Amino acid sequence: MKIQKSKRSGSRDRLSELPDSLIFNIFELLPMNDVVKTTILSKRWKDLWTTVPFLNFTDSSFRYDPDISSARNFVNRALILWKGIKILKFTIDFRSRYGHYTSLLTDDLNVWVRWAKQKEVEEIHLRIKDDYEPYQLSECLYSCSSLKVLVLSLNEISLWSIPGNIKCDRLKSLTIDSLYCDFNQKFISQALRGSPKLEVFNLTLHERGSVFIQSSSLKKLSIRKPRYETDKELKIVTPNLETLEILGSPYRRCVLSGSSSLTDVTLRFQEHKSWYNSIEHENLSAASCEHDCGETLSQILPSIRHVEKLKLSPWCIEVLERTNKQHLLLRPYFIVREPLKFAGRRVSCFDDRVKRIMPSSRPSHS
Known part of the structure; x- marks a missing residue:
């Protein structure tokens, strides 16, 4: 009897019995292309990836391709097939190879960010490597009621032009990590004033000029100035x-x-x-x-x-x-x-x- 019970137990699809919360925790640790590959592991997992609230797109799995088109096409296809309701964390990490990514992906990045905003995204992480082209932050992020965490890690980012007032009522953490950041004091002032719940602010500065940080909500502030400027x-x-x-x-x-x-x-x-x-x-x-x-x-x-x-x-x-x-x-x-x-x-x-x-x-x- 014990042997028969063991056989029945061994034939069970234990992966299909895992709760969604645990499966999603596993998916959160994987790049999206690996998440898609898990469809072969279990019948129940076949379409589960299309509802996962953690989307982590990275070009590391496409490093052998001659250009960025494969990674770009994968992201576009995945977003079309995604059937979930809400995005908790949306990550674009294209830093594994050298290339002129920003000039090739500017339109795509803005479309992806707008898509995430429509899904009431709570966290956005944009990490792009490009030694030549600055990225102009998508205007839709200047007003995003669902956003709680925003991380911008790019070689060069332009935050000079501000279309109206910044309003992110739920934003708690803002990170601007860039080798070259083109913006004025107005952006900092409006970002702090338009984010009344902001608690964490990490800022890397390269431009000239003075900086004024004023906020009654901030609990943690990190400022990095890699270059020495006398003014x-x-x-x-x-x-x-x-x-x-x-x-x-x-x-x-x-x-x-x-x-x-x-x-x-x-x-x-x-x-x-x-x-x-x-x-x-x-x-x-x-x-x-x-x-x-x-x-x-x-x-x-x-x-x-x-x-x-x-x-x-x-x-x-x-x-x-x-x-x-x-x-x-x-x-x-x-x-x-x-x-x-x-x-x-x-x-x-x-x-x-x-x-x-x-x-x-x-x-x-x-």
């Missing part, structure tokens, strides 16, 4: 901010207002000699960069003495020493080590020891 000023007015990260090159002037809620601050200013050795920045010098770093630290550190965790890069510590400003650190802090690469991604590491610097002492850089 850069940063003003932050965020009364409910809990976590602040300022990364990259220093600012000429930095104003931090309403910082009483801050508990975690990272200041990872870095010295890059290429900034002032290149022809483009031939008038810059190591001294001016160091001066700006010292001024920025002098303006920020006195206003964050109450934070629970302060993380500083080694160069920040060196600048404080050379400028005799150790007195600004009469409290414990962590030293931020240089980012490491793990699984192809840069990961920031922190010393596991809490170090203390006093006016009459010198910090250890072991």
